[in-house]
Amino acid sequence: MTTPLLDVQGLCKRFGGLTATDTVDLALPEGELHALIGPNGAGKTTLINQLVGSLEHDSGSIRLDGAEIGHLPVWQRVHRGLARTFQITQLLPDFTPLDTVMLAVQARHGHSFRFFGNARNDRKIRDEAMQHLDQIGLGARANARVGDLAQGERKQLELAAALAEKPRLLLLDEPMAGLGSAESQQMIGQLAALKGKITMLIVEHDMEAVFTLADRVSVLVYGKIIARGSVDDIKSNEDVKVAYLGEGDV
Amino acid sequence: MLVLEQILNGIQFGIALFLMSAGLTLIFGIMGVINLTHGSLYMVGAYAAALVAAKTGSALLALVAGLAGAAVAGIVIEALVIRRLYARDHLDQVLATFALILIINQTATMLFGRQPLFVAMPPALSHSVTLLPGLVYPVYRLVVIAVGLVVALGLALPINRTRIGMLVRAGATSREMVRALGVDIRLLYTIIFGLGALLAGLAGAMAAPILAVQVGMGEQILILAFVVVVIGGVGSIRGAFYGALLAGLIDTMLRAFLPGLLRQVMAGSNADALGGGLSSMGVYLLMAIVLLVRPKGLFVRQS
Incomplete structure (x- = not known):
């Protein structure tokens, strides 16, 4: 076994x-x-x-x-x-879905990336994050404010962020x-x-x-x-x- | 002109408050630690600057010493004590960091005595300039304001634009989420604490030529810095900035003008006593009103 x-x-x-x-x-x-x-x-x-x-x-x-x-x-x-999602979503209301997933992607890549680089301009991280959002059907809402998302979209976003941790x-x-x-x-x-x-x-x-x-x-x-x-x-x-x-x- | 001068004084006091509360709000917001020793870091910065200024006569070296002294003290305190407190409740944190205040204050008394140290103004900055006809203002205080504004901008940019800044903002909003995303928060904590210590050291070093450098100076400003954190909202640098300016202005204006206003309606000595009392309450009154109207602080989205 x-x-x-x-x-x-x-x-x-x-x-x-x-x-x-x-x-x-x-x-x-x-x-x-x-x-x-x-x-x-x-x-x-x-x-x-x-x-x-x-x-x-x-x-x-x-x-x-x-x-x-x-x-x-x-x-x-x-x-x-190991990745988790929360019963009560713990998302960051002032972030965009894209930022949120990028945070997860960049955490996974660890310190091999420039710490003080301009986060939003980092193509590779951005593209990967976008891919995860598309996969979960949130691509169109990538640049909305998380606080403005519907409950269902928030749950999806949490799932996308968790999946971004691979x-x-x-x-x-x-x-x-x-x-x-x-x-x-x-x-x-x-x-x-x-x-x-x-x-x-x-x-x-x-x-x-x-x-x-x-x-x-x-x-x-x-x-x-x-x-x-x-x-x-x-x-x-x-x-x-x-x-x-x-x-x-x- | 007197009003303008007092407004500048208020801004300058607000800037000092901002440097203190910026670190405090991040440490409390992100690490969840009530760090009462933040005032001690301010004092360490002031003492280090005062001692080096007296030895070398160089304001620049004094500033560097103030920053370095506070940073080293901060790192030692974080590694020896604060690190063990992250998982504890707030009462434990208050007890431990309060004990640290007592220890640090007693050590400072033993080393430097109870006599306040006075630091000479750097000669290049010791004159005054005429800003407007009738408004003469010390250059040093203008420099303090400028440095504070530069630091505020210097903090705003990386916090809004860089990867580490994203982590700081995310951490201030939801520690749990940031941990779950796989972020090494120990590193984040060390950076935050070090940054807070540096800012406190900067505030202390810049205050040295204006105030008397003495044991207990940290606690005076610490309490006001906590008030600013409450007014601006825990975890918000922007809140700390505007909250500090607001508190600095209100405190200074009330102290400067309230006794005079009251003197219009009552006897001089009574007006002074009442005015003095009321003006020292002003900032706390502001905090109470903010807590009633926007309990999470003026600059944090209320949920």
Whole structure:
């Protein structure tokens, strides 16, 4: 058996008396689209934050392609191939979409570029950023103000910025949150197009999206994984119905 | 003419405030650190400039010493203390940097005593010029204003145009996003902190011939610089610039003219006491109003 791309073992995080992450194991083979679902407050975003490194875990290990990354700072994990999007978009309102994606491209290129160069004139970075925007369908809005974008466009922009990091593993924290149904369909289409090319862990409440996209699903309740399996397994799992889909009324 | 002169004084004070608050607002906005030692860096800059000026008599060397002294102090403080505080909450940061103030002040007292040092004006700049008929103004203060404006422009250009400037602006808006984009923020932090220390050193060195160089001078300006950060908006250099000018002008004008105005309606000694009291409240009143009307600061987009 080959090494999984992401291999999380025994991950724990406590906040005082609250166990937010309770010995979580999670292994994602390369190319898998794995959905993480669970009721509000189950600790899904907390888990993502630990994987990407913005929150330090108490114990356990996080391996990316066999190498322990659990104690690296965020930016180093990003350089190893981890990218994320946020549940509540963290974009910079006064930037343009092009600037935003250029920032990601230039971070990936690191310090091999002139630090004090005129950022906007750098053809190579600019072209690459534009390519990512076009790919996600935001090319026409490249020079708008991010603060003026619609919610759906912002979510797309975050995805474009994350893709500009050329990640091997993409962590998506509620990519459909706040989207209308047409926008959701568009996002599902885009994620489906990426499926297989990039390994993805997706936290999502939109069950239609989860059931359409996911190869496998893990269910997190009170920081613990209570079930894991294919979409059909999860749909028919009694524990999941009780804990998550609503006390027996499904 | 008196009004014009006081306006110039206000601008000059505002410029000094700007040099302090520009660093403070970036350090707070981007690194999330409340750095009370920023005033100490100002003091270190002033002392270094004063000592070198006394030894060599060269204003230029004094300026270089002020900048270098503050930069070195800043780097040491960042490496030894501040770096450990990034992940801590604000109370820890306030406690640690307040302790640093006490230590630095005590050290300065032990080294240089409680007597203020006075620095001679550089001879080339010690005269006054007639700007308008009846308006005679010291050249040195005009130079301070000019230097401040040049620095403000010099900051605005790279921040708006260069790659590192994009990072600075992005970092001030959303640290989380910048980290997630894979930016090595430690490097960004060191640059920001070093830049802040340099600006504080510049402010201190330029203040040396105007003010008495003494222990505690940093805290006086630090408090006002924090007020400016609140008025202008955390993380905004533009806000720091206009906020500092506004605070400098209001403070200076009130001090200069309020007692005189009050004297029109009440007895002289009462007017002086009330005017003095009210004018030292002026800047804080302005801050309170800004907090009420635009809680994120005048120059930050309110969400």
